[in-house]
Amino acid sequence: MPSTLRQPVRRSLFVLLTGAALATLLSVTSAGAVPPPQRTASAPADVYLMDTPADTGIQPHSLSPLWESPDIKVCHTAVECPTSQNPIVGQRNYIFLKLRNPGPYGSGVMEEGSIHVYRTTPGGGAAWPGAWTEIGWMAVPVYAGVTTVTIPWDNVPGPGHFCLLARWVSANDPMTFEGPDITPNTRNNNNVVWRNVDSVALAPGATGQVRPFAIGNTLSRATRNSLVFSEVGAPLRAAGGRLVVDLGPQLFERWVKAGRAGTGIREVGRTQVEIVEPARASLDNLQLNPNERITLGLTFTAATATQEKIALRVTQIGPDSTGAERADLGGVRYDITVGQRAG
Template sequence: MSSVGRRLRRAVWVGFVGAALTGLLAASAAAAPIGQGTDRAAAAARTDAYIKDVADDVGDQPHSFNPLWASPDIKVCPTAVECAVSQNPIVGATNYVFVKLRNPGPYGTGTSTGVLHLYRTTPGGGAVWPTHWTQIGAVSVVAAAGVTTVTIPWTGVPGPGHFCLLARWVSDSDPMTFEGPDISTNTRYNNNIAWRNVDSVQLTAGGGPVVRPFAIGNSLTVPSTNEVLFAAAEPLQEIGARVVVDLGPVLFERWRAGGGVGTGVRPIGRTQVEIVEPKWASLGNLRLNPGERLEFSLQFSAERASNRLWPFKVIQFGPDTSGTKVADLGGVQYQISSTLR
């Protein structure tokens, strides 16, 4: 593994994919050759509604906050009444996605009129825009000053019911600054775009494993080499938790061919590895073909119950189309709970 990769992983661990990663990714984003950005002098000629990427986001584009993929302004609820905390969608039922549009941002004034689009894809990183995204719905909106909460029905949710969600505000008076194949770059540079990959994992102490999908992808036109990081704020072993990664035959063979590079993991089967490091682990040197996106599975289980949530993040790092060699290409924050039978 390169020294850059080691430094990045260490920074992620120290800040739990937070403040310690901000400076590095901000510098990478600033160097991205994506045009001239937004001219504040032209603010009077346009409107500017935005969706928060993180709690402290005030609409600046680009910004340096991380992670980009846990927007607090996107929420999934089982009814048309907004719930307090976002939930996993119920398969086969009509769910409702609530998106908050905030007006104005720093680049315009006045009422903004447009269409809010909502998309889904398999949880994970490297989802190429627009190839890997499926539209859930779209709603025409007039966003006056303040916060406008937009409700988008989500009918016929397919199994297994775990998705990345992407909201895009499309308005003639509030244009995107840039859109390319990398969702991470698009999100950082456009306050019109927000991304949410948060999944609740409800375990039964002493029960069988709960499975979640995760995908990694390559938005480049050439092969790329990637790393998947597994990070816990606190050791999951405190609740007797076990995390097994089943790479499947294709990705497992790619990992073996790349030298079986990893930290804090051990092979336990023909295509599986177990996470054994209490706070962070990684699988490296994963080669992906141009435009390819491969799915694997995560198996969670726990021996003891707990009255709190245990955050666990899985993130793909690799090169993006801006030229950044070690970029956060997307991830998922799993909120793990464990209850008695």
């Protein structure tokens, strides 16, 4: 092999994509690529993105949660950041996507397709495709190795907290299954990934940080759902923290009529419930009408500063279109920091 082929080849491509609102500049970088072999009938294509750090592209798989993909990252600049950031409202942000070639069903041939990225309110039960808004897309060649696609995200709407979904679309690497529920879509397609991770920066004794969280029903019948809380980092109590859920008048009334079901909770207001045991709490019998999605409010507060890394997951559990009655319909991981209060 010529010596020039032993070194990683770095490719850059700039494409102007005209969307419904305005032109968007997109970029692609492929690291560790080699000139692709010619496509033949015996050279199948399989480009994939990772659902979790342990994901090797097998479809379906049993890894969870499916909504913390490491291959979707939001950054404030066109230079890729070490860890994903919350987008800045009203400004240009950048979404970085990692495409991997080959997956377990491919040969490493260069594959052409398009990568699409979408947003919705954080939470669960976001029906595909109606609950999702496309941010941007790009037609791109994917060589052997890891290709990074950068999609600018202009005029980010408030409040700046979103669930993101990416889909690799290719005629030679088709979806194996797509229905109205994102969880089975993601589990059965290694070219669909989902990220729902939010950073919450608190100051001791300061006004709480509020985050939207939507729960939805993709079915044509009414359903009963749960919000399940778990801690995956240091506990919230390490900072004297509190989490209060505001169900809103409509959902709170339904919850009361259904018996105020739940564990590790207590009512603290007209429509509010405090999560007093965030490591193992639940709000149950949350009734949703057919094809309904309702946004709740989560308020985080803290009493003391801490260096510990606090992380908490909130997951919607309920029926889905596959017939499962207790399916993971989506959720959010909240990475919480508590620093010293300024002044």
